[in-house]
Amino acid sequence: MWLQLNRVSRHLLWLVLWLCMATTARAEQLPQNVSGEAVFRGNYWRDRNTRVLNPTVDIRQQTASGFGVSSSYGLDAITSASVAAGATSDQPFTELRHEVGFGIETPLVGKSTLSGGYGYSTESDYFSHTASLRAKISLLQDNIVLRVGGDYTHSSVGKRLGPTGYLNMGILHEAHAVLAWSQVLSQTMVGSLTYELFVLSGYQNNPYRPVFVAGERREFENLPSLRVRHAIALSGHKMFRFNGTLVPHLVLRPAVRMFADSWGVTSLSPELALHLPIGPVELRGLLSVFQQWEASFYRANCGEQPKVFPGAPCYAERGVEFGSTTDGSGNLVPFMAYTSDPKLGTYSTVTTELQIKWRMTVLSHLGPVGERLSRSVVELSGGMWFAQNAVGNQFGIPLVSNDAVGVAGCSAFCGAGFAHLGLYVPL
């Protein structure tokens, strides 16, 4: 493995050096302020239970008057997904999810804009409509940019009963509000602060995931119908200038994201990303750490169970009292919550990613078409996601072949991988 990594690293290094030498010694960065762009991406995700192929296309075009339109399409081709998540007896199946969207943007006073959009997502057991509205307000000669807006999503949740059968489980309403503040701090530094509020009301259970409660196997979890989520992100972009044309600058982007919700889940996620142009190539790197603390009704207190991953939700006695509900007679009774979702537990993850973007300037000699294509950019990236505790056990692939826990999880961090291939074409 180590030798393979070394070989891959050597090849990558040679590729970067060749790209630098083969074209020009001057940095050619991604096209900026283009009036339109088409982005084609192929995303790939691979973890213990799931492989996802996710081709997407995003197109946007802006006129000279500032009016803009955009559209997008994405496909999630999910194979070998586990319907028995939390247990070792997975039953593979294949599922497709299609997502389409379009948006329009119109200028207001000065550089302020108003935009709206609509999105539709469909898969065999989940259908959702999303409407969006955003306003961008520029203040103090663009030193401050405020973005305010909201989304409403209406989702119908179902459960597949074989190849043709379908059972409607419920409706989920989701309101999302966002307030983003971007502030120019110097000629080479900009900071931003984003606050997001999500209010989810309705059916939030996963109808496929069983859970053991007091020794009995419940077919699916019993989650509260209301969830209020808060997310705060603070980030900065700092550019360090160099006296050279081959490597003109380095941009560092530190960020921290914080979450809290009404179920008691809190999390903290610091990260550092860097952007380094070298000749016609851009190198990008990401290191992100995520630490989450569990929901107040999360329990994993059954001891060792033969069909449950270590640390996965399991309730030795009964569910956890969480708020109240009404019974059939209209009386107020305690709501007993229990989840089968390990993602509501306490765990941490680490994400690393390395990305190479290459501007196709070598095509500029091939006539008008080549000239146009020479402004396009090819992207190749890959990364790893490491997780521990129940989430690592369920989703991660053991990183060593002789892991002590074997098929029921990992003894330490487990990993998942992802990769992207992209093409950016200015319009």
Place this chain on the structure above:
Amino acid sequence: MAKSRPQWKRLGRLKFPAIFLPISLGMMLLHGGCTVVRPYQREHLAERCMSPGFGDKSEVKFRAHWEYARHGTQGGFGDDAGGGGCGCN
């Protein structure tokens, strides 16, 4: 049996966003208020890599999507990553 609190009262436990948000806003206002960068001084700020996600919205969108599917949280990737609808909980 202990009497439980209604769900809406549990929102009061979310103290750290309530404290952190005004502090951060105040710090940005104080710091930014001392600096006015003129339009002709924005050569570097106009670079694509100085935009959120280094300027690649589709990349941010994909990351928000898979993190939502593999973490118990939602949001935090800017104003373009909201909504979408996905039964991957």
